[in-house]
Amino acid sequence: MEQDELLQQLVDPKSPINIESLLDTITALVNDCKIPVLMRMKSVDNFISRYERVVESVAALRMKAADFRQLKVIGRGAFGEVHLVRHTRTNAVYAMKMLNKDDMIKRADSAFFWEERDIMAHANSEWIVRLQYAFQDPRHLYMVMEYMPGGDLVNLMTGYDVSEKWARFYTAEIVEALAALHTMGYIHRDVKPDNMLISISGHIKLADFGTCVKMNAQGVVRCSTAVGTPDYISPEVLRNQGQDAEFGKEVDWWSVGVFIYEMLVGETPFYAEALVSTYTNIMNHKTSLKFPDEPLISIQAKDIIKKFLSAAPERLGKNSVDEIRNHKFFKNDEWTFETLRDATPPIIPNLTSDDDTTNFEPLETRDRDNVGEFQLPKTFNGNQLPFIGFTYTNEYSPVNKILKGSAS
């Protein structure tokens, strides 16, 4: 019956009219209309006087930043920070990413976070950092994610000389993580050690999916903005800057080649002082890729690096992930790709507490919030509209329990 169909939509975490999205909608509408100049209009004024209190009471019942105690700043990106936080009601520790809505609106860049939210919410993969909750207020988006106390692989590479044995393990884990992401239909486009995080067990997970993009039915993506960090960016993405480029998931395999080289050599293969020289080296990778005499690198390691750092049509991984898994670089007597998750990782974080942040570089807190005082818009700009539907609570939230009860 249509009624049940509608009820199902209200409780479906993927439906654009689920309860969280509807509550986002009424909240966004009140916040975008609660502007003095707008409230001179009778219809707006009546709407605000009917719903302002309602929205305030709803906000008090929903998840909010005040439910979490900020412990440490553990990461920073273009539009926000990641904080280690403790959920006051449950005492659980999380990594909470906060993205600044003002920055996104000012730079007309308020859509990139959807892929990150959807991937982490629905991946259900041990290779991908999990999203517990997503919520928002008029100033920020918040993503409450599992805390990865081992830190990122940049931190590991600065702390240790990575042997081929270690490189083999971490590369295999990143191959499985990217295979999982590609299977979901996404290309990462910014694979680099900063986005590889170490869990409490010592195994790796992919994080930071802001540059991800969904492949079309042919498994390609058409888009011009060259995203990604210069050192790890593939030639085909670089070459087509500006024009409409077509590229596939093999762009991520290029970055894995850069990553293996960096673990074994200690620097990226195409690094140059000037950015433009790095680009030139990447475009001329056939001649610019060089291996130093020191440290000694095995034949099979050089071979897999060359096969990843090759032109897209013949790049390793272009046809299947198995052609990567079968490469002799991964041959060893401790694990196979099937038993990888049960293997003992090279480094297992030894932590003194659940909120131990020794594996993260200390970052000073930037009190930006007070600086750019939030100026009210002059008229209806619909500033909150791009963020409707962002709120996510995993299926165990009380709201869904009650609704599921009545829906089933």
Ligand SMILES: CN(C)[C@H]1CCc2nc(NC(=O)c3cccc([C@H]4CCCN4C(=O)Nc4cccc(C#N)c4)c3)sc2C1
């Ligand atoms: C140009 N447009 C189109 C967009 C292209 C993609 C994009 N991504 C952004 N991203 C950001 O603004 C941002 C904010 C905070 C942290 C981080 C990462 C970079 C540093 C650490 N980090 C991160 O996500 N860490 C993380 C994630 C998950 C768990 C844990 C833990 N423990 C830590 C990124 S802004 C932006 C603009």
